[in-house]
Amino acid sequence: FPVTIYFKTMVLPKEAHKEKINAILSSTPEEHKEWLKQKLSFSNEPSLHDRLSELIETVKESIEPLLGDINSFIKKVKDTRNYLTHYDQSGKKKAIEGLELFWLIQSLSFLIQALLLAELGFSNEKIKDFISSNSMFNLVRDSLKDEITE
16 A cells, blocks of 8 residues: 655644744734734744755655756745745845756656655655656656756
8 A cells, every 4th residue: 555645734733833922912012913923823834945845855865866056946946936926026036936846847747756656655666767767758858957067
């Protein structure tokens, strides 16, 4: 049977987070409490960076050739997602586009495939074999090498 992979859905245990919010709110002026409470309501969710790091770590051996520097990869995904979601012009310079965006999307597609195979119970070795035999995997990997050497 496949092994189910569980990912963190909270940064802190629920009770610890509640205590933290209460401590913050107790020292907040009354006129700002409701606004701050609303802003803090999702503060216990892992950041996109943390979520991507955890996903990548699960299948890192299988897709490492597509990622290059993992922190740089995550930053590109995060910056591009933030710009395309919020259209804040200050984020436009950080977002990638064109061919680089295409290769990033392909890499993310292989990440998802690797995670699905892991969820089905395949070993990292078998996942690496499956994915690396895909011709698109090799194109993406080679495009990353070209990007690094330019």
